[in-house]
Amino acid sequence: xxxxxPISVGPVTIEAPVILAxxxxxxxxxxxxxxxxxxxxxxxxxxxxxxxxxxxxRQSLQKAAWDPSEEPVSLQLAGCAPMEMAExxxxxxQRGAAIIDINMGCPVKKVVNGDAGSALMRDLPLxxxxxxxxxxxxxxxxxxxxxxxxxHDSLNAPELARIAEDLGIKMITVHGRTRNQxxxxxxxxxxxxxxxxxxxxxxxxxxxxxxxxxxRTALEQSGADGVMIGRGAYGKPWLLGQVVSDLCQDGHxxxxxxxxxxxxxxxxxxxxxxxYGTQTGVNLARKHIGxxxxxxxxxxxxxxxxxxxxDPKVVIAMLQDFYxxxxxxxxx
Numbered sequence: 001x002x003x004x005x006p007i008s009v010g011p012v013t014i015e016a017p018v019i020l021a022x023x024x025x026x027x028x029x030x031x032x033x034x035x036x037x038x039x040x041x042x043x044x045x046x047x048x049x050x051x052x053x054x055x056x057x058r059q060s061l062q063k064a065a066w067d068p069s070e071e072p073v074s075l076q077l078a079g080c081a082p083m084e085m086a087e088x089x090x091x092x093x094q095r096g097a098a099i100i101d102i103n104m105g106c107p108v109k110k111v112v113n114g115d116a117g118s119a120l121m122r123d124l125p126l127x128x129x130x131x132x133x134x135x136x137x138x139x140x141x142x143x144x145x146x147x148x149x150x151x152h153d154s155l156n157a158p159e160l161a162r163i164a165e166d167l168g169i170k171m172i173t174v175h176g177r178t179r180n181q182x183x184x185x186x187x188x189x190x191x192x193x194x195x196x197x198x199x200x201x202x203x204x205x206x207x208x209x210x211x212x213x214x215x216r217t218a219l220e221q222s223g224a225d226g227v228m229i230g231r232g233a234y235g236k237p238w239l240l241g242q243v244v245s246d247l248c249q250d251g252h253x254x255x256x257x258x259x260x261x262x263x264x265x266x267x268x269x270x271x272x273x274x275x276y277g278t279q280t281g282v283n284l285a286r287k288h289i290g291x292x293x294x295x296x297x298x299x300x301x302x303x304x305x306x307x308x309x310x311d312p313k314v315v316i317a318m319l320q321d322f323y324x325x326x327x328x329x330x331x332x
Contacts, residue, residue: 003216003247007202007225010141010170012072012098016041016244017226018215019173020233021206022076022101022145024108025284029065030271031237034264036070039241039253041226043070047103049116050079050088062275064095072098074143078106080115082129086137093138100138102131102169104146104160107179118179122150124160131167141170145206145228148191151180155191158198165199173204173228183231192222204228211239212246219247235291237264258326265292265319273312282312289315293322 006015020027020035022044027035032043045063052060066073075097079085089100104127106117113119120127135142144164149155161172174195176187187207196203205224209215210232218227227247233239238256245253256264268288273281286307293299302322309315 002249003219004226007171009099009143009202012141014041014072014226016248017202017204018042018240018244018247019204019226019228020044020240021228021230022047022103023230024106025287026234028063028272028284029067029275030268031288032070033067033271034237034268035233035240038238039244041240041244042072042074042099044074044076044101047076047078047106047111047117048088048092050077050081050084053077053088053091054084056091064092065275066096074099074101076101076103076145077134078103078111078116079130080120080126082126082133085130086133089134089137089142093140097140099141099143099170100134101143101145102134104144105173105175107147107177107182112179118147118150121146121156121160121179122154124156124163127160128163128167131164131169135168142168143171143173144169145173145175147175148178148188151178154178157191158194161195161199161201161203165201169201171202171204172199173206174224176205176207176222187218189218189221192224196223196225202226206230208232209243212243215243215247235288235294257328258323259328261292262319262323262327265289266316269312269316269319278312279310282310282315285315289319296322296326298322 004017007017018041020040020043024046036043048060048063075092077088104120111117148157174192176189192205202225204226205218205222206228209227209229215227242253269285272285290303306318
């Protein structure tokens with residue numbers, strides 16, 4: 001029996017509710033395209049600051065760029081001013097977003113100090129104003145991502161979920177940590193059950209889901225309708241497709257061959273140069289190369305060397321050399 005069923009987010013159907021989390025500096029267009037191709041049910045853009053979106057800064061437009069292969073497209077916005085959030089949501093709707101996601105979960109100081117992200121869980125009236133303004137501004141469904149609360153003395157996610165449902169939100173994702181935990185400790189998947197019980201909306205469980213086993217356990221403990229995977233997908237864009245297969249009882253999807261893994265890295269590397277330009281593309285790709293190669297023999301030494309290189313042609317040659325011992329075609 002399938003452990004997950006398709007879920008409806010307003011008029012949008014997510015066939016397999018295994019969703020790529022929005023992660024700043026990670027889930028850009030090149031990475032999301034690969035994750036989607038491997039079978040993710042939904043990908044979400046990096047968090048876009050509503051002010052930057054209204055000004056249409058180069059960075060916000062890069063973050064809002066999407067590919068038809070990703071449809072339905074979910075674009076995530078962060079902000080602390082209801083009218084700005086509404087305006088930014090309209091712009092993204094015009095750019096083709098099928099879903100607008102509101103960020104009330106980001107714990108990073110820079111975001112929280114601006115009263116956005118998870119800081120909004122300390123100010124439910126402002127959170128409600130932002131939700132209401134955003135929902136009214138667009139015809140497409142609006143979803144919400146949050147944490148358990150600001151701290152363990154204020155676990156108000158169930159309360160915020162009820163407010164959000166009353167104001168027209170169509171799906172809720174809960175990261176099983178408080179803001180003050182940042183990414184420390186372990187995600188509390190069981191807590192999410194209380195949010196699920198507080199609302200009739202689809203609820204997605206998020207945090208520390210790094211394997212097929214984690215996904216099953218998170219669903220069992222939370223009673224949620226689906227899972228969102230973030231850091232577990234670092235260097236493994238195929239993980240979400242494996243989780244979909246496992247939860248939908250389609251059989252076991254093995255890890256891609258080393259040939260395929262190298263091809264994925266080279267494809268992503270090339271796409272990042274095209275999107276950002278050479279210098280920025282090379283710099284941003286370094287962490288991805290680190291994640292892809294982690295755990296392979298000699299990877300630490302390789303990373304130290306490759307991170308010194310600014311010429312993409314040299315980096316590509318180094319990647320090909322590094323992977324050579326594992327490639328079947330070189331053996332053949």
